[in-house]
Amino acid sequence: MSSKITFIGGDIRMIEAARFAAKKHKEVIIYGFDKLEKNFDTYDVTIETNLKEALSGADTVIFGLPSSVDGKNIFAPYSSKDIPICSVISYIKPSAYVFGGMLKEYIQKEAETKGIKCFDYFLREELTLKNALVTAEGALQTAMTETPHTIHSSKCLVIGYGRIGKMLSDILKKLGASVTCSARKESDLALIECNAMEAVNTSLIGKSIGRFDIIFNTVPFSILEEKNLASVRHDALIIDLASKPGGVDFESVDFESARKLGLKVIWATSLPGKVAPETSGKIISDTVFNILNEQKVRR
Amino acid sequence: MSSKITFIGGDIRMIEAARFAAKKHKEVIIYGFDKLEKNFDTYDVTIETNLKEALSGADTVIFGLPSSVDGKNIFAPYSSKDIPICSVISYIKPSAYVFGGMLKEYIQKEAETKGIKCFDYFLREELTLKNALVTAEGALQTAMTETPHTIHSSKCLVIGYGRIGKMLSDILKKLGASVTCSARKESDLALIECNAMEAVNTSLIGKSIGRFDIIFNTVPFSILEEKNLASVRHDALIIDLASKPGGVDFESVDFESARKLGLKVIWATSLPGKVAPETSGKIISDTVFNILNEQKVRR
Amino acid sequence: MSSKITFIGGDIRMIEAARFAAKKHKEVIIYGFDKLEKNFDTYDVTIETNLKEALSGADTVIFGLPSSVDGKNIFAPYSSKDIPICSVISYIKPSAYVFGGMLKEYIQKEAETKGIKCFDYFLREELTLKNALVTAEGALQTAMTETPHTIHSSKCLVIGYGRIGKMLSDILKKLGASVTCSARKESDLALIECNAMEAVNTSLIGKSIGRFDIIFNTVPFSILEEKNLASVRHDALIIDLASKPGGVDFESVDFESARKLGLKVIWATSLPGKVAPETSGKIISDTVFNILNEQKVRR
Amino acid sequence: MSSKITFIGGDIRMIEAARFAAKKHKEVIIYGFDKLEKNFDTYDVTIETNLKEALSGADTVIFGLPSSVDGKNIFAPYSSKDIPICSVISYIKPSAYVFGGMLKEYIQKEAETKGIKCFDYFLREELTLKNALVTAEGALQTAMTETPHTIHSSKCLVIGYGRIGKMLSDILKKLGASVTCSARKESDLALIECNAMEAVNTSLIGKSIGRFDIIFNTVPFSILEEKNLASVRHDALIIDLASKPGGVDFESVDFESARKLGLKVIWATSLPGKVAPETSGKIISDTVFNILNEQKVRR
Numbered sequence A, B, C, D: 001m002s003s004k005i006t007f008i009g010g011d012i013r014m015i016e017a018a019r020f021a022a023k024k025h026k027e028v029i030i031y032g033f034d035k036l037e038k039n040f041d042t043y044d045v046t047i048e049t050n051l052k053e054a055l056s057g058a059d060t061v062i063f064g065l066p067s068s069v070d071g072k073n074i075f076a077p078y079s080s081k082d083i084p085i086c087s088v089i090s091y092i093k094p095s096a097y098v099f100g101g102m103l104k105e106y107i108q109k110e111a112e113t114k115g116i117k118c119f120d121y122f123l124r125e126e127l128t129l130k131n132a133l134v135t136a137e138g139a140l141q142t143a144m145t146e147t148p149h150t151i152h153s154s155k156c157l158v159i160g161y162g163r164i165g166k167m168l169s170d171i172l173k174k175l176g177a178s179v180t181c182s183a184r185k186e187s188d189l190a191l192i193e194c195n196a197m198e199a200v201n202t203s204l205i206g207k208s209i210g211r212f213d214i215i216f217n218t219v220p221f222s223i224l225e226e227k228n229l230a231s232v233r234h235d236a237l238i239i240d241l242a243s244k245p246g247g248v249d250f251e252s253v254d255f256e257s258a259r260k261l262g263l264k265v266i267w268a269t270s271l272p273g274k275v276a277p278e279t280s281g282k283i284i285s286d287t288v289f290n291i292l293n294e295q296k297v298r299r
Helices: A012-024 A050-055 A085-091 A104-114 A125-146 A163-174 A186-194 A202-211 A255-260 A270-276 A277-298 B012-024 B051-056 B083-092 B105-113 B125-147 B164-175 B186-194 B202-209 B255-262 B270-277 B276-298 C014-024 C053-054 C084-092 C106-115 C125-146 C163-174 C184-193 C202-205 C255-260 C271-275 C277-298 D010-026 D051-055 D085-091 D105-113 D127-144 D165-172 D185-192 D202-211 D255-260 D271-275 D275-299
Strands: A004-008 A029-033 A043-045 A059-065 A095-101 A118-121 A156-157 A176-182 A198-201 A212-219 A237-240 A265-268 B006-007 B029-030 B046-049 B058-063 B096-098 B117-120 B155-159 B177-183 B198-201 B215-218 B238-239 B264-267 C005-009 C027-031 C060-063 C097-100 C117-120 C155-161 C176-182 C198-201 C214-217 C237-240 C266-267 D004-008 D027-031 D045-047 D059-064 D096-100 D117-119 D153-161 D178-184 D197-199 D215-217 D238-239 D266-268
Touching: A004 A012, A004 A050, A012 A043, A012 A270, A043 B198, A050 A085, A059 A277, A085 A104, A095 A277, A104 A118, A104 B105, A118 A277, A125 A212, A125 A237, A125 A270, A125 A277, A125 B186, A125 D127, A156 A202, A163 A176, A163 D165, A176 A186, A176 A202, A186 A198, A186 B125, A186 B177, A198 A202, A255 A265, A270 A277, B006 B012, B006 B051, B012 B029, B012 B046, B012 B270, B012 B276, B029 B051, B029 C163, B046 D178, B051 B083, B058 B276, B083 B105, B096 B276, B105 B117, B117 B276, B125 B164, B125 B238, B125 B264, B125 B270, B125 B276, B125 C125, B155 B164, B155 B202, B164 B177, B164 C163, B177 B186, B177 B202, B186 B198, B198 B202, B270 B276, C005 C014, C005 C053, C014 C027, C014 C271, C014 C277, C014 D178, C027 C053, C053 C084, C060 C277, C084 C106, C097 C106, C097 C277, C106 C117, C117 C277, C125 C163, C125 C214, C125 C237, C125 C266, C125 C271, C125 C277, C125 D185, C155 C163, C155 C202, C163 C176, C163 C277, C176 C184, C176 C202, C176 C271, C184 C198, C184 D010, C184 D127, C198 C202, C198 C277, C237 D202, C255 C266, C266 D153, C271 C277, D004 D010, D004 D051, D010 D027, D010 D275, D027 D051, D051 D085, D059 D275, D085 D105, D096 D275, D105 D117, D105 D185, D117 D275, D127 D165, D127 D215, D127 D238, D127 D266, D127 D271, D127 D275, D153 D165, D153 D202, D178 D202, D185 D197, D197 D202, D255 D266
Parallel strands: A004 A029, A004 A059, A029 A043, A059 A095, A095 A118, A156 A176, A156 A212, A176 A198, A212 A237, A237 A265, B006 B029, B006 B058, B029 B046, B058 B096, B096 B117, B155 B177, B155 B215, B177 B198, B215 B238, B238 B264, C005 C027, C005 C060, C060 C097, C097 C117, C155 C176, C155 C214, C176 C198, C214 C237, C237 C266, D004 D027, D004 D059, D027 D045, D059 D096, D096 D117, D153 D178, D153 D215, D178 D197, D215 D238, D238 D266
Antiparallel strands: none
16 A cells, blocks of 8 residues: 555554554654654654644544544644644545544544544444453553562452453463452353353442452442442452543542552553553554455445 | 242253252252153152142243244153143143243243243343353364364364354363454454454455364354365364354255265254253253342342 | 385374374385275375385384284284284394384394384373373363263362373363362472462372362372272262373272272273374374484484 | 461561461561561561570571571571571570571581571472462563563563473463473473473574564573574563572573663562562461471371
């Protein structure tokens, strides 16, 4: 392919995403990273300092995760200048494809008025799944760093058996931990047993919570509030991995009560970008190219 | 509980189900197994030879899987006499709960006219999941028995990444096989990669099918027809695990073409009852009690 | 390599070994299989019916496992004629290498008098290890076939933590069984715990033996004698995998007592040749070539 | 048991060891930790500040790991005062048992002159094995922390297939890495294959070293010297886990050449005490009690 791909803003993951893109494509541009040290390694990625130049003739434009925080500018923590959404849209050619994470409706509307096709890569199941895996590894790393004992032989509770709960419990079990998972549905409890772990109904967690060394919360509900926290062992570690649907961070654990009880709670959200920016960048890049390929097949 | 539980007909799994039920309940009756050797071990289960007696006062009545084949009689391969559905219904008291696998609509309708509550345990996700696990083990056993080599180091293809595909590929990988899984959806392909196996799009299977020692089909579609079969290695083993939605057996593999090509194909459906009747009976028993417990909570 | 390799006698594994050899070498001959159906598939292996012809000019001569049973003839269950050791030796050229499994001293002595170098491939650790793996898979297959329940969720005891005990317990655990291993040395008990399984001292097995569904014995000592057997559950399965040092079969389980107690005991020795002759043949072939390569490096 | 157990010096692991000892024994004393914050939690362990008092009547005396560094005093990094070996010995009663890690010969001799029995717990295989497991987890934690990608999908090389190499490679594989192990002996190479990983002869490592993301060295030989390092990818991570036999730290990797080549090398020795002091303390405590139990059986 001889197309031009331009990355506008986003965090460090987008540089990695651009690098992976550059392995397959000739012209890959990034814009919005001038605050990073000048000599960061860009391999075959071209750094462009003029926004119009960066977008001129681009077939594919990719924003970060999230695409925008304030609703006016593209999210670009490493850019010294603001990047107004309206300017960006005005420089993109009508036949281009635009990709963003948590792409706000107004960006989509404005772009589509011009005939630009918009896609939110954060809505894609393959990205969600692979991010869950990175989160699970990050949770393991956090647990290893924050405890004076091994994961092997430790008693772990994983609250919630969604994507992250499944992958995390699997990893912990493979490392030799004794793993209990909680869920509410009979079918999830059955699946936990199929995976050879102990299953407990989330509503009955209080009864057994006192026997765990490490407690991972993956559900965005208030399971770990005062009453249940009071039964937690005082030398246990609680790691909160839950984020509200839509990706907004949210303290599922009652931190105030935990502090009063002297419990150690770690609020570990947005792990993928922190613990493995390279892998996270690759996941975004792969997802964007999956969408592009599907579009080509349809045409 | 001091309730009376009666099992009517079904295959050997229902005797095992009755035994598990008898571990928790005082009065457990079975009817419809007089063709089995007289001295089969029934522990705390009572064999009743009179249908009316068996059902008299029963709070819970459980049929086999399926409940009926001909639409007139309860499925009872080990009974020397027919067991007419209408007689059975007439002997059940109105407040009773009736459970059956693939319970036909007309049985439900007739029972519910009398005020009897009916439940099809085969529709429950926890039974489907646990049966998938038994099927996966049965598929492994079949592969071990039918090949002159170990699973370890063998090259396996699992077509389809539903419940059975997931569990089977996981087992094969743990035993040291080199495992490739096929799926159609990007999200399933991503999950296969998350599980550290090679992913291939089912539509492109033909390209690589020639390098596998064992091919497991889990999808009820015609993937393994003449064209793809022609590329299969002549010493490979094909195991067909697919059944049509609704549980009706269905030859997904083109057996005729396979025979002409000299390929070894094993049609391995309904494995749970064959390879592990005891576990299968326990699964049915557990599922019935899950439903009963939910009913009690609701009352 | 343009050398001539001749296989003399042995069981079905040697045909598989010859086939693997033929993938790398031009001239591979087998002799001693005339009782097998004429049209068995030999690929690039040449069947020779004249012993002298078969051995004439051979650089490498390979006997089966064991090489001889009666001390006079080469072990050749599929040969209609006896194959006298002295004739074989007389036809082999002095610069040749001779390989055999459990090669008796007198064969070695006689061959070495002529200047022929002899090697016992059965003494090689890599063959022992890989055979242990095949045995572990065979033990799993046997357990699956002989029980009405799944390996998943079953309670397994593995007596002895040598090569087979290690590999078998690992497989059972991965399939979701609850696995206890017994050993005598503190270091082995520690290793069992490192591998996240329950460890029990072999001398104290009697105390807990009543809670297991499947008991695998891997040690050639009388652990499972009357006293311990009396505590075994009557529906448990016992699989005896032990063979005396040197490979001689030996009933480690007290079969007489087991029978009186109504226990189901399976004497499963020499599994590799039975459950996976192809893999077993490859192991022998690989081992012979390892030895040959080492000899070349030394020269 | 109503015996008195006294811990003298050592690092933070010994406090943990004392705590585990106090779970089973009434009188557990520690001496030599006055430099630690006063209010560190000692549960049922008594802090004694007078050496003579601490040792008076003690049945069991336990030193740290190592027992002594300078040959004159007991190793006690958290003690504000020196603890002379000769004083310690003079206060111990003749019937006592003394345990130390890497117990120097002169300590043993002096103690045994008085009739005191001495044991070096660091020589015990169960301690070595369990420490290897802690080291493997610590190596994983280090790799996770020091790389911008996940362990899943990364290409790992583990040089050496001893205790640490075995356990580390097993963990990496379970986390979804692609793992290659190197060894020199055919039997180790066979075992690597049995464990479903790629095996490479250590002497041929140079040929393929360029394809790995993470390289773990576990052997105390100079494998990673200039020539091999030159082929390593510049974004790879090298983790050196080797220590000289006897436990003396030793830089197996040529750090000078690595620095010149711009490679990232982490020298990660003595991991158990750093990443999991609690578990390490338990291992020491368990080992000491294993030895004590064996002594009682012999008496």
